[in-house]
Amino acid sequence: MINFLILILGVVLAGTPYNQKKVLVLSDNPAVYVSHSQFFNLLSKQYRVDYKNIQSNTFNLQLFGEWQYDHLILFSSTVDLKVSMQELLDFYDSGRNILLLGSTDQSKYFRKFLNSFGLDMHEYGSSVVDYFNNIKGNQNVVTTSNMNIVKVDKPIAYQGAGLSMTPYETFQVFGLVRGSETAFSGPNLSHNIIYVGATQGRNNARFVATGSWEMLSDEFLNNSNLGNQMLAEEIIRWGFGQSKILKAENLTHRRLDSDDIKPYNYRLREDCYFSIDIYEWDYQNDQWIPYISTDNDVLLEFVMLDPYYRVPLKKGKGPKYELSFKIPDVYGVFQFKINYLKPGYTFLKVAEKITVRPFRHDEYGRYLVQALPYYFSSFGTMAGFIVFLIAFLLNK
Amino acid sequence: MSETKFVDENSLIGIAASFWQQYSTKTPQKLKIMDAFSLYCFVLLIIQLFYCGLVGDFPRNSFLSGIFASGGALTINICLRKQLNSETRYMSISNERAFWEYLAAMIVLFLTVINFLG
DSSP, X not given: OXXXXXHXXXXXXTTSGGGSEEEEEEESOTTHHHHTHHHHHHHHHHEXXXXXXXXXXXXXXXXXXXXXXXXXXXXXXXXXXXXXXXXXXXXXXXXXXXXXXXXXXXXXXXXXXXXXXXXXXXXXXXXXXXXXXXXTTEEEEEEEXXXXXXXXXXXXXXXXXXXXXXXXOOSSEEEEEEOOTTEEESSSOOOSOXXXXXXXXXXXXXXXXXXXXXXXXXXXXXXXXXXXXXXXXXXXXHHTTOSSOEEEEEEXXXXXXXXOSSOSOEETXXXXXXXXXXXXXXXXXXXXXXXXXXXXXXXXXXXXXXXXEEEEOEEXXXXXXXXXXXXXXXXXXXXXXXXXXXTTSOOXXXXXXXXXXXXXXXXXXXXXXXXXXXXXXXXXXXXXXXXHHHHHHSOO | OOOOOSSOTTSHHXXXXXXXXXXXXXXXXXXXXXXXXXXXXXXXXXXXHHHHHHHOOOSHHHHHHHXXXXXXXXXXXXXXXXXXXXXXXXXXXXXXXXXHHHHHHHHHHHHHHHHXXX
């Protein structure tokens, strides 16, 4: 009876705020609660939001070794945080996401914090200037349409400092929103500015940073000519782990002509069939749906110290990605490896070990035409031996 | 009266001719049969090596068993021939015992060859 009541209670409370993730918003300036009210409305629909002042002592990120919050939003300020940078990095290492909204005059603390994620902010006091793509001729409020991974169809507005990173994108650090070609940031002109940069760690925790907290303010979100509203939604979704999340499960491998899954060992030059299910999280319907890779880029590696194969998996029915191939002419302990590092998606790393044995001595080809002389000679020797015996023993 | 000699005894052909004459007159019949079998095995061995040199030794197991059959039979035959001669025999084993050992060795050889022939 008690179990039944607990079950009912659990079902009722599952959709209510008691089950939602907690977000901590730290800011220095209470004016942001007014100027970003729409953004916080968006947040509150799905998360339990706690608003705390940066300088206050009333919050703990960690209490007795347990993290109290699931996500973190930092509005940068001119003063340092009470929380140490090491604790923030530990928060990120534990798999929790951080969103950093910067400004042109943020302190060194936040600049160094950005540096640990591979991003860098332009000089103190500088802001992005664009004389061509801007709003109402004000060259400080710039617009851009140059977006990756989080895509909105209208240009977005930006006002603040720019970020930069290495000239190439790696699989971990990438620019979500980049400046248009005519934007630059003084005093040294730098093109290729990043407005919103992101880093996804190997533990799949996401860090999103932007140099302008005005980008998410009500003034831009309410403007229906701009895409800032949708960008805010996309950033919340991607940054807090709701969109572009992948999961791989149900790895099976078997011989091509048999049905036992994961046999004890394989033999050289046997046909092998490998399949895996890859799902993507669908945040609209709260379920896992099959992942569809756009350009055939889920690669399977068949590795023993060096990859003997590195082939793209074929899309099967539903979530299945499968491949049949011939095991190479080498025996040993191999691994099936999938190392799917697509920027913007969670990293899929799967490895499964199999053994490949050489031929048993009765598994070599039989009755080969090529070996006829050897067959003839063996049986010929025996026949000759018998003839010899007869002649030898019957001779006087 | 000495026989007329048609070839010079010290040349290579002379050595071969005198060897052949001595061999065919002096050795007993049984040893000649044994030698015939040895020659047969040797010829088979050469043929197989020639074939392997042409085509390569693809079914490695078959190649080994073919070579081993002919070469091994050759070796065992030569061993028996050594045993039967009192000057060159190994220990003082009687002829019958040598023959039984010969038979046992050949049986083991052929079992191995058939097993490995593949």
